[in-house]
Amino acid sequence: MSNWQYIVLLGAVVVVFGLLLPRRKQPVAAQAVNNMEVSLEQFMENMEQDNRELTALIVQSQEEARAKARRGEERLAELERKYSAMEQLFEQQKTTAVLVPAAQVPLVKVDAPITPASAVFQKEPEELEEPAPPAKQTIQQRYPDLFDFHQQGKSIEAIAKKMNMNKGEVQLILQLAKQEESARV
DSSP, X not given: OOHHHHHHHHHHHHHHHHHHHHHHHHHHHHHHHHHHHHHHHHHHHHHHHHHHHHHHHHHHHHHHHHHHHHXXXXXXXXXXXXXXXXXXXXXXXXXXXXXXXXGGSOOOOOSSOOOHHHHGGGSOTTTOOOOOOOOOOOHHHHOHHHHHHHHTTOOHHHHHHHHTXXXXXHHXXXXXXXXXXXXXX
């Protein structure tokens, strides 16, 4: 064969491969684009579903917060009613205690249980006395175990662990004790 025949034959092979090769790549590229579109659609559907769930959760938590606030307001109103009733009772008993001996004062039934504070109102006027101020305790008296450990040379971490406290809390107590000592001097 001559050179020009080789060139023509080689050109024909290149043309055939040129025509066949782009057709093979074209379906692969189209399939990749199609797969990407499907993936994006699924992603968008998932995002929309997550968005709907999040919106529902927010609405639910808002409703719960409103209900809790409403219950709190109702409880506050109830406590205010009880407080005003207790004030009126106190005023009645105060004026009655001055004018009539306590044995003749009729007892009034109240919803709330009698506490030590409300029991004071039922005493005779002579029995009413001012409570003595509480004895002032030093920090060392309030935390004797902590200071025992500290005097034994235990570290702050060991003291905190044994006393079931935070290290910062132990440090604060020790510093307050030092300040208390310097204030006494």
